[in-house]
Amino acid sequence: MTQNGKATTVRTTFTRATGISIEIKADPDVVWALLTKASDFPRWNSIVTSIEGNIALGETIKLKSILDAKRTFKLKVKEFEPAKRLAWGDPMGNRIYTITKNQNGGVTFTLNEKIGGQLFPLFAKMIPSFDQSFEQFASDLKKESEIIMNSK
Amino acid sequence: MTTELFNSEFESIAGELKSYILRITASIADAEDIVQDTYIKASEKLHTFRGESSLKTWLFTIASNLTKDNLRAQKRWTENVTDITKEAALLNKQFFQEAMNIRTTSPQGQFEVKEHIAFCFTCISKSLPLEQQLCVFLKEIYEFKVAEIFEILNTTEAMVKYYLHTGRTKMMNIFEGRCALINKQGACHQCSELNGIFNPKQNTQHEIMKIEMAREANNKDKEHLFDLRMSILKEIDPFKSNASALQLHHLEHNRQVMEKYLEKKAV
Numbered sequence: 001m002t003q004n005g006k007a008t009t010v011r012t013t014f015t016r017a018t019g020i021s022i023e024i025k026a027d028p029d030v031v032w033a034l035l036t037k038a039s040d041f042p043r044w045n046s047i048v049t050s051i052e053g054n055i056a057l058g059e060t061i062k063l064k065s066i067l068d069a070k071r072t073f074k075l076k077v078k079e080f081e082p083a084k085r086l087a088w089g090d091p092m093g094n095r096i097y098t099i100t101k102n103q104n105g106g107v108t109f110t111l112n113e114k115i116g117g118q119l120f121p122l123f124a125k126m127i128p129s130f131d132q133s134f135e136q137f138a139s140d141l142k143k144e145s146e147i148i149m150n151s152k
Numbered sequence: 153m154t155t156e157l158f159n160s161e162f163e164s165i166a167g168e169l170k171s172y173i174l175r176i177t178a179s180i181a182d183a184e185d186i187v188q189d190t191y192i193k194a195s196e197k198l199h200t201f202r203g204e205s206s207l208k209t210w211l212f213t214i215a216s217n218l219t220k221d222n223l224r225a226q227k228r229w230t231e232n233v234t235d236i237t238k239e240a241a242l243l244n245k246q247f248f249q250e251a252m253n254i255r256t257t258s259p260q261g262q263f264e265v266k267e268h269i270a271f272c273f274t275c276i277s278k279s280l281p282l283e284q285q286l287c288v289f290l291k292e293i294y295e296f297k298v299a300e301i302f303e304i305l306n307t308t309e310a311m312v313k314y315y316l317h318t319g320r321t322k323m324m325n326i327f328e329g330r331c332a333l334i335n336k337q338g339a340c341h342q343c344s345e346l347n348g349i350f351n352p353k354q355n356t357q358h359e360i361m362k363i364e365m366a367r368e369a370n371n372k373d374k375e376h377l378f379d380l381r382m383s384i385l386k387e388i389d390p391f392k393s394n395a396s397a398l399q400l401h402h403l404e405h406n407r408q409v410m411e412k413y414l415e416k417k418a419v
């Protein structure tokens with residue numbers, strides 16, 4: 001996946017996978033801190049309007065987003081590897097965040113989500129595209145991380 | 153470093169250390185205890201002090217660790233601390249009688265708006281995560297450099313920047329939303345209200361206009377207004393100022409109210 005901050009989506013009959021990758025000139029701990037401090041999300045992220053709960057392994061969080069303002073997504077944190085990998089999801093699919101340290105001192109951030117199942121073809125058209133929101137999410141994370149790193 | 157030199161240096165730093173711990177813990181007793189414990193611990197470990205950092209940085213490191221241990225089991229306060237404590241104060245006649253008594257009898261019992269601004273910041277800063285609160289005070293009030301703060305808090309430069317940025321931004325947003333001194337729509341007028349009670353002969357508006365932050369309220373640069381707020385805190389020693397007796401009494405009241413409030417909320 002190229003690190004250009006542009007989302008790509010691959011569709012099959014029973015699944016849909018969206019991914020994005022972007023280079024961020026920041027320390028992995030800072031990117032991780034932003035991704036795991038639930039109450040701070042709305043301050044820097046223009047997609048997520050609120051997250052209730054504690055982002056930690058095994059915990060369930062309640063997430064609201066501008067994609068479907070009336071809906072609350074109940075998501076379980078399934079993977080939690082500090083400064084490297086975070087995953088949460090529900091029976092429909094998983095969203096995976098990875099942070100990879102680059103040799104130039106920055107990181108590559110990737111975000112992937114695969115949704116699907118036997119009944120997926122029935123409601124596939126009702127689920128909006130994630131491309132734009134993934135791009136905005138990655139852009140917000142890059143902007144905030146780099147502001148922090150450049151602060152005095 | 154000789155013990156005599158250490159004692160003399162400690163004495164010159166102790167005031168700042170005590171005010172720092174007070175502002176983090178909001179407890180007079182804890183501030184006094186932790187300063188004492190810092191002295192004992194530093195004396196015992198003086199042979200390990202190699203001068204790689206300044207003595208002030210080393211002492212603040214010991215004091216910060218003791219403070220973090222002290223606060224580990226305690227819950228953080230809430231952003232609306234001043235609303236909760238105001239409501240409790242209005243129902244507590246004894247609190248006001250004692251405050252009036254301090255106001256009329258203590259040489260350090262004056263009420264000054266800028267002192268209340270500093271007090272208010274201390275209370276609201278306790279709603280920040282502890283690391284953010286420590287970083288904000290160390291950088292903005294006690295003027296440590298980022299490189300010194302990550303040594304004091306045993307973390308990394310990047311994380312200090314993260315804590316500072318998030319702590320500052322959160323405090324700016326809280327004050328922008330609440331403080332009537334910088335936002336005409338702000339719901340909190342406590343400094344003006346209390347000035348009216350404790351200094352009834354004063355023109356409160358005139359007093360407020362003596363404060364640069366209030367004069368510059370129309371300045372839309374939140375960062376600048378926050379820096380002006382920080383400059384007020386920098387000028388004030390909460391144990392030695394003209395208003396210290398009154399503000400410490402008020403702080404003790406708020407601490408007790410918040411401890412009870414958080415205890416009740418947890419049940």
